[in-house]
Structure formats: C-alpha cells, structure tokens
Amino acid sequence: MKPTIKDVAEKAGVSKSTVSQFLNKRYSYMSEATRKKIEAAIKELNYYPNQIAKSLKQKDTRLIAFVCSTLSSRFSLELVRAIEGFFQTEKYSIVVTSTEDDPNRERELIESFVARQVDGLLVFPTAENESLYQELQDRKIPLVFIDRVLPELTVPSVLLDNEQATATATQLLIDNGHRDIAIITFPLGDRITTRFERLNGYKKTLAKNKISEHSEFMVTCQQSEVGEKLDELFSRTHKPTAVLATNDMILEAVLIWSKDKKISIPDTFSLLGIDDVSFARLHTPEITTLAQPVDAIGTKASELLLKQIQENVSDEKKVYRYSTQLIERESVKRIQQ
Template identity: 40%
Template sequence: MKNITIADVAKHAGVSKSTVSQFLNSRFDYMSEKTKKKIEVTIEELNYQPNIVARSLKQKATFTVGVVVANILHTFSTQIIRAMEDAFHEQGYQIIVCNADDEPEKEKKYIEMLLAKQVDGIMIFPTGSNLDLYERMKQMQFPVVFVDRTINNLNIATVMLDNHMAAKLAVDQLVKKGRKRIALVTTSIIRNISPRVERLEGYKNALIAHGLPVKEEYIKSASADKISSVLEKMFRLASPPEGIVAGNDIVLNEVLKFMKERNLNIPNDAAVIGIDEVPFASFFTPPITTVAQPAAEMAKKSVELLLNQIKNKDENEFVDIYRFKPSLIERDSD
C-alpha cells in the first residue's frame, strides 16, 4: 500500500504543498474556510497520516511536553493536569504524565527519561531533592516550569497557590463561627515541601492575628496511614480541638473517616475545613467547607510560561513566582 504524502494531498485538493503544510501546522491566517474544508476532506478521503518524526526533525521540536507530578492521588493534581492537557492540545502539543509518588529517585528517572525522549519542555511538581538535576536543566536553558511547589534560590518559573492565604481563610472562618481551639493536621513535612510549610505558617500567623495561642498539641503532621492515631491522641486531650483544618485532600479523607468511625458529629463535636476542593464535598453529610485552588487558571498560566520558554529559547529569564488566590467555599461543616 502506497504511503500518502503531502504532495498527494495537495494534488488531490488542488492546492500547493505549502498550503497543506500550513493547514497541518494550524496556520490559518490567510486560508479561506473553503480551502480548509477541501484539505480536511482530502486528508480524510486519502487517510493521510502526517510523518511526525520527519516533522519533528524539520522543525527541531517534538510538540510533546512532560508533566512530572509529585503525587497524582491529590485531587488538585488531577484537576490541574486535566486543564493543562486541554491547554496544550489547543496549541498542538501532547503531554506525557509521570507520577513520582513523592519519591525523589522516581522523579529523577522520569525527568531523565523525558529528556532522553527530547520533549520540548517539562512541568515539574518538584519533590525537592533533585537540586543538582534542576540546576543542570536550568544551565542547559531547558524549558522548565515548577507547579504547586517552589524551591528557593533556583530561579525557575513557578505557579502555585498563596498557601498562607489558604490557611488564613480556613482559620478566619472557624474563628468567625466561634471556634477557639483550632488544630492543623497535614501530611508529613518532609524535604520542606513548600505548600505544607507555608500552610503551617499561615495557620500560625492567623491564630496570632486573632489573639489565639499557638499550641503544639494541636499541630500534627503524619503520613496518611498514621493520621488516625494522631487524631486519636488529639481528641483524648483534656481540651480537644473545636475545629480542624485539614492541610490537603488526603488529610481531609482521613479526618472524615476518623470522625465517622468514632461517631463524632461534624460540626458539633468538631468543625472541619479542608484545604483543596474535593468532588464529594458538596454532597457529604454535612457538606464540607473547603478552600479551593483555581486549578484552571493555574494550568493556563503554567502552559503559557512553558510555551514562552519553548518558543523563545534565547530568552531564558522566566524566573517569577506566580501565586494564585484561593477561595473559601462555605458549606455546613464549620
């Protein structure tokens, strides 16, 4: 069976090869709707398959980017990756998603694999431990954007939440509802992962601003499988917490499971607010108040920053940190 070429498509459609090439590269500025439709129908009739390898060699691009996510189990991770995929698709790019499971060695292998595949750029939700590799990519002027987490002194463009504000919104809401003994529970603060550290700082600052004491017995970090025992000890205190800020969606799941298993009433026994919106929040009983991240807007900015680097490789100073404001979604759990 003969391989169909651009020349065959052009001849069949009655246009030039350059016009077909412009169509394939989504350059429609000077192309009529009639010509576009004619080429589209011809491609379908001839079952033409563009030679992606040849196109990549000619344009010195693979039109593929990598996304190395720290932990795909987080609802926010899946939300923002889905939005990234849409944004990249609109620009003619495909994405390869890799899940590092918060393991630096796994992250390193994925980044090296993506570099070997000659992707045009990489989005990284950094684990924080591959500093030499991040620095090497920076020196290579390889297009990189950090998402959700930042690393000091690397000067890599970063898109993330205003985590201090996220914690403040949660504490402010609990205080408004008359709660004074407010706890923060988060997953393990390892490698100083910035969202967890910043949310803890924001929580402490908010308590101080309200004239409330910062008590270490109300501040707990643990792996997901240990959160239940952490909560058990907290609720055995002489003065157990009246409100709990769950540092992320994984913690929120564990908090809700713990309270249901102990027949603790939300919000009467303890109010609960989760940082990060979750799909079940609106129909849980009671509906859960959350602090949501603007995932779509963050994805759009991340894609914009990476494509700017890919298309303007001589301009390698893309070093700002872009922080997005969270929003409080009030329901009945506080």
C-alpha cells in the same frame, strides 16, 4: 511489512528527499505533476510517516511532560485537565506521571523525558533535585514549576498563596469562637512549599489573634495515618474544637474516620478543608472549603512554558501566586467561649 519513505519514492519515481519535501509541505520545490504522483503513491501504499522519528530529527516532538507529586489528589487531576486543554489547542500532547515525592524517581523521570527530547517540562519539584533543575536551566530546557518554589533557582513557579489560604481558614474558625484548632498536613519534608507555608499561615494567624500554639494540635502524617493521629488527638483531655485539613486527601481521610467512629460534624468538631472537591458537597453536613483556582494555575504555567518553547526566553517574573475562594457551608459551628 509497513511501507517506508523509500517505497513511496520508488512507487512515485522520485527521490526520497523529494518525498521528504512533500511530507514537510514544501511544495515549491516540485511540480504539480510530481505532487500528484507522490499523493497517489502514498494512497496506494497506505503510507503513514513515522512522526516520532520525524519529530526527533527536527528536535520538535510536540510533547510536554507533566511530572506531579501524586495522581491521588483531585488537585493534580484537575491540573492535568487544564494543562491538557491548553496544549491541545496548541497541537501538543501531554505525558503525565507522578513521583510520590521520591527524589530518585523524580530525577529518573526528568532525565528520561529530557533524553526523549520533550519540548518542555511542568514539574512539582523537590529540593533534593535542585542541582538537576539548575543544569536544565543552564541547558535552556523549557521548565516551569507548579505548586512549589525552589528559592535558589530562577525557574518560573505558579502556585497557591498558601499562607493566605490557611490564614483565611484559621481566621474563619477563630471568628466562630474556636481557639483550640488542629491542623493536619503531610510530612513537611525538605522544603515542600505547600506544606510548610500552610503551616506558617496557621501559626501566624494564631499569633495575630494572641492564641497560644499547641504542638499536639499540629499534626504531620501520611494519609494512611490520619485515622490513628485523630484517635490520639481526640483521646486527650485537651481536645480541639476544630480541624483544618490542608488538602483534599487529608480531608477525605478525616471524613472516613468520622464516619467510622460515628462522630458528628460539626457537633463534635468543626471541619474545614483546602481544595473544593465534589465530596465536600455530597457529605452531610456539606463541608466548608477553600477552592483553589486550578484552571488559572494550570493555564498560567502552560502559558509560561509555551513562551519558553516558542521564544527561548523565560518570564521576568519568577513566582505567581493565586488566592483561594472561601466557600462557606455547614461544617463550621459557632461556639461560645
């Protein structure tokens, strides 16, 4: 049977409260002789304190919950690395999970973590759970949003400047002679920030350059449907000369489709992706991408959360947006109009 604090107290000939003071390093409450007796008893019994019970009693679990939308994305995995690296130096552990943008699962996970008394939450939120997050704010539970904004709330949010990202990508394609530019994004959902903002950046850049929108070129679908949508897109008489993939998962699906169809990039169409994933450099030709500053986003979100935990105050600034870095490679072809 695992030894208990009671066993240690009996072995050392002291009270349980004295052992508790020792375990909490409150040595001023005891003599040097008492300390040595407790140390000897702990060593002899091979006793380890129940850190979970201790943390719950003190309401300081040293746990951070990171609730993202998916773990299939390199962006999410790189965020985990940045967040874990930050909190590791602060002696916190990270619990990571994903919702696949299911609001019911999201609510269940959040409520579960709150019940377990995690010290703070980093979340990719959905608008359907706005009331839940308002309740957490009212209860002063440390909370920071990543990758998304819920405008009705004052929760600090850290994310990419999404309109700037697709504006940069679209303008690069236009500067290379492209006017028939397709964009592929995940379903817009209920105010999922990255999706509608990236579509808006694309639309605004077309308008700025006096290029007409074509609804058939604005594709919204799940990753598993990308191939089917590309089949439809390139079976049309009016085909795009360029495709903008709005995240790494969509870019991967486009590259798989083009390989299966033996389609040459950029001869058949130019391709540009958001998220500078490693396979973009491994592909032939290498794919032009926009790199997100994932480390900066993850670190800033972590800093904001830690400030709430330690000072019980939220940052005055509500939204932090970061710019992308354009990495030009070989997948964008200059064409003549």
